[in-house]
Amino acid sequence: MVRTYWLISYAYFLTISVLYVASLVIFGSVIGLKYFRLNTYSIQFVFYFIYLNLQIALSFLVSSIFSKVKTVTVVAYIIVYGSGLLGSFLFQKMLETQSFPEEWIVALELYPGFSLYRGLYEFSQYASRGSGMKWQDISDSGMGEVLCIMSIEWFLALIIAFYIDQVFSSGKHPFFFLNPSKKSSSIPSKPTVQRMDSKKVSIDMGKIDVSQEREKVQQLRNEGSAGHAILCDNLKKVYPGRDGNPPKMAVRGLYLDVPSGECFGMLGPNGAGKTSFISMMTGLLKPSSGTALVQGLDICKDMNKVYTSMGVCPQHDLLWETLTGREHLLFYGRLKNFKGSALTHAVEESLKSVSLFDGGVGDKPAGNYSGGMKRRLSVAISLIGNPKVVYLDEPSTGLDPASRKNLWDVIQRAKQNTAIILTTHSMEEAEFLCDRLGIFVDGALQCIGNSKELKSRYGGSYVFTMTTSSEHEEDVERLVSTVSPNAKKVYHLAGTQKFELPKNEVRIAEVFRAVEKAKSNFTVFAWGLADTTLEDVFIKVAKSAQAFISLS
Numbered sequence: 001m002v003r004t005y006w007l008i009s010y011a012y013f014l015t016i017s018v019l020y021v022a023s024l025v026i027f028g029s030v031i032g033l034k035y036f037r038l039n040t041y042s043i044q045f046v047f048y049f050i051y052l053n054l055q056i057a058l059s060f061l062v063s064s065i066f067s068k069v070k071t072v073t074v075v076a077y078i079i080v081y082g083s084g085l086l087g088s089f090l091f092q093k094m095l096e097t098q099s100f101p102e103e104w105i106v107a108l109e110l111y112p113g114f115s116l117y118r119g120l121y122e123f124s125q126y127a128s129r130g131s132g133m134k135w136q137d138i139s140d141s142g143m144g145e146v147l148c149i150m151s152i153e154w155f156l157a158l159i160i161a162f163y164i165d166q167v168f169s170s171g172k173h174p175f176f177f178l179n180p181s182k183k184s185s186s187i188p189s190k191p192t193v194q195r196m197d198s199k200k201v202s203i204d205m206g207k208i209d210v211s212q213e214r215e216k217v218q219q220l221r222n223e224g225s226a227g228h229a230i231l232c233d234n235l236k237k238v239y240p241g242r243d244g245n246p247p248k249m250a251v252r253g254l255y256l257d258v259p260s261g262e263c264f265g266m267l268g269p270n271g272a273g274k275t276s277f278i279s280m281m282t283g284l285l286k287p288s289s290g291t292a293l294v295q296g297l298d299i300c301k302d303m304n305k306v307y308t309s310m311g312v313c314p315q316h317d318l319l320w321e322t323l324t325g326r327e328h329l330l331f332y333g334r335l336k337n338f339k340g341s342a343l344t345h346a347v348e349e350s351l352k353s354v355s356l357f358d359g360g361v362g363d364k365p366a367g368n369y370s371g372g373m374k375r376r377l378s379v380a381i382s383l384i385g386n387p388k389v390v391y392l393d394e395p396s397t398g399l400d401p402a403s404r405k406n407l408w409d410v411i412q413r414a415k416q417n418t419a420i421i422l423t424t425h426s427m428e429e430a431e432f433l434c435d436r437l438g439i440f441v442d443g444a445l446q447c448i449g450n451s452k453e454l455k456s457r458y459g460g461s462y463v464f465t466m467t468t469s470s471e472h473e474e475d476v477e478r479l480v481s482t483v484s485p486n487a488k489k490v491y492h493l494a495g496t497q498k499f500e501l502p503k504n505e506v507r508i509a510e511v512f513r514a515v516e517k518a519k520s521n522f523t524v525f526a527w528g529l530a531d532t533t534l535e536d537v538f539i540k541v542a543k544s545a546q547a548f549i550s551l552s
């Protein structure tokens with residue numbers, strides 16, 4: 001899939017560039033410029049064609065260094081204009097100085113900007129002499145060495161770009177070409193990983209559900225779990241320390257089994273490591289150690305095969321501003337091997353499912369979409385082609401309530417034959433969509449189970465809230481202590497008090513009776529009794545994990 005993307009991009013840029021240069025040559029010839037008319041057209045074609053290929057290959061090579069289009073645009077303009085200025089004020093002088101050593105000229109031509117300048121310079125020299133450059137002039141003119149240098153550089157740039165893509169994007173070993181059998185073995189844990197493991201073990205001891213998940217994964221691994229949708233086996237990610245900071249352990253040995261048909265919700269505070277986990281699963285980051293199997297395929301060895309059955313909705317929309325929603329879906333549909341009427345049908349269904357069909361919205365450029373529309377398109381892209389595993393990183397961020405509900409229905413329908421891992425900060429979304437949930441803090445799962453299990457395990461209390469005038473606050477405290485002697489006050493602001501009442505000592509009927517009695521003694525503005533919410537569980541688990549981590 002990645003290879004297809006690069007091939008399409010390469011062909012696109014080459015076609016555009018060739019058309020541009022061809023128009024320039026045709027236009028120049030039509031208006032009678034000797035520069036274009038006198039030099040043999042086939043030499044011009046070969047020269048421009050090789051240079052354009054070199055330029056595209058170099059762009060692919062340096063694209064991994066830049067992450068922002070604006071930065072690369074500015075840098076590219078500076079390089080192009082800088083090379084032009086240096087060429088005319090410096091390089092041309094050297095070419096015209098007879099005593100300047102030829103080897104130095106060749107060395108300077110290794111820089112593609114100067115080899116382009118040399119070729120153009122030679123064309124202009126031959127044109128001004130009135131003869132124009134012919135094939136027999138190639139070796140005398142310096143054009144021969146320019147063509148040689150550019151061809152070799154084009155070839156090298158392609159190989160290096162391919163190597164970088166294989167090592168950094170596809171997670172292969174840096175020396176994968178030397179020993180194919182070991183090309184993708186996972187990297188052994190670094191000392192820092194080992195050191196931090198002891199801490200993890202101590203945290204894990206109290207988490208029976210997390211330990212059970214680990215045992216399940218280990219058992220499935222021993223049995224040879226080819227059929228399981230997602231199986232994470234001791235997956236770790238450590239970011240190297242920078243600027244004097246110690247290494248950051250973003251994911252500390254995750255064990256997780258997500259079968260097909262399940263939506264697993266990964267909850268966690270900011271910086272817990274959810275995105276790092278998804279980035280490893282989607283091949284954007286290489287695990288520091290451990291691995292995961294997707295449909296039995298190892299993400300460290302077979303990521304290219306994993307891509308064919310995977311859908312991703314990243315946290316930040318990755319869309320082309322100039323392509324329409326339909327074109328995006330056609331593109332990704334083709335990558336998933338959809339063709340002809342099946343592709344058209346899948347795209348239409350997809351647009352309808354995320355409400356981008358009516359009114360021709362799907363045929364407008366994505367650059368004109370609102371944030372919510374872009375988000376819906378990203379989710380549609382992740383689901384097109386019925387992938388076997390889907391990762392949704394905060395899919396409903398920025399959506400209005402109606403669109404969010406619509407999106408939830410789409411995700412629920414997609415769940416039938418798919419394993420979904422979803423990260424979210426919305427407890428409502430997690431409860432609605434997820435069959436199982438895990439709360440992730442500081443790179444480790446703190447608990448795992450369905451929302452009912454988590455509530456009964458971590459939320460053994462009711463929440464009682466009452467609002468009165470300030471002078472009756474003590475009366476409220478007395479009322480609460482009569483119905484629940486071990487009640488704990490958790491919140492107090494301007495007459496509004498909130499208490500946690502242990503479930504094992506509270507009878508709901510008694511609470512109602514006590515409140516009715518209290519109402520006859522003082523004015524109660526508002527009151528309420530609620531079961532623990534998932535949000536309470538989340539806050540409790542996250543707080544206690546963070547307290548434990550800071551203590552240890």
Ligand SMILES: Nc1ncnc2c1ncn2[C@@H]1O[C@H](COP(=O)(O)OP(=O)(O)OP(=O)(O)O)[C@@H](O)[C@H]1O
Pocket residue numbers: 239240248249250268269270271272273274275276277
């Ligand atoms: N490239 C990086 N280099 C160093 N540290 C990083 C890098 N990327 C992330 N981190 C750190 O790793 C930790 C986990 O980050 P991550 O983005 O995975 O968290 P998250 O749970 O997705 O957060 P959020 O909910 O805010 O998206 C954070 O402490 C973050 O600062």
